[in-house]
Amino acid sequence: MSFKTSQLNFQSIRPWVTLLVIIWLLSALGLGWLVNSLLILFGFLLLAPVLAFFGLRWWLQRSLVTDNCPVCSYELTSLKQTELQCPNCGEQLVVEEGHFQRLTPEGTIDVKAVEVSTPSEE
Structure with missing residues (x-):
């Protein structure tokens, strides 16, 4: 494995490692509640559109x-x-x-017309 390919692999995981280090530091400093709050907020933002979609379908039905x-x-x-x-x-x-x-005004009687055939006299 060359130096260039290992550098590309590190570039792709670098943001995730940075995020994990920040979370670890915040929890080590006693700010775990902040991490938990952010995770709950992130989960709500992922779940809210799904719930809204199924709720809207149920209401429309x-x-x-x-x-x-x-x-x-x-x-x-x-x-x-x-x-x-x-x-x-x-x-x-x-x-x-x-x-x-x-939609008829109050007091209007709606009548349905029926065609009546007369017997023909021959």
Whole structure:
């Protein structure tokens, strides 16, 4: 092994050795609490994004509603307890009990039309 390759190997581990020496000195001086605090903070910074990701996924699964528009049957996705406008037909909708309902003024009776066929007389 040549001097140059050993110098390159030492260059790659030098920051880690320096960090270990600093930690050892701080704990020898009675400042181990500082090292522990920094390690806890570092662990929290690594763990917080993972917890936030899974927490956001859990919240979205509980809060998102996917249903069809009651007017044009266009599939929509929205948050619970929100009002929105159907992008297909423009109807104002509100999310109630996991389904989309037409947003109508108080006292309006919503009627569904049914086609009735008449028998043909020959």
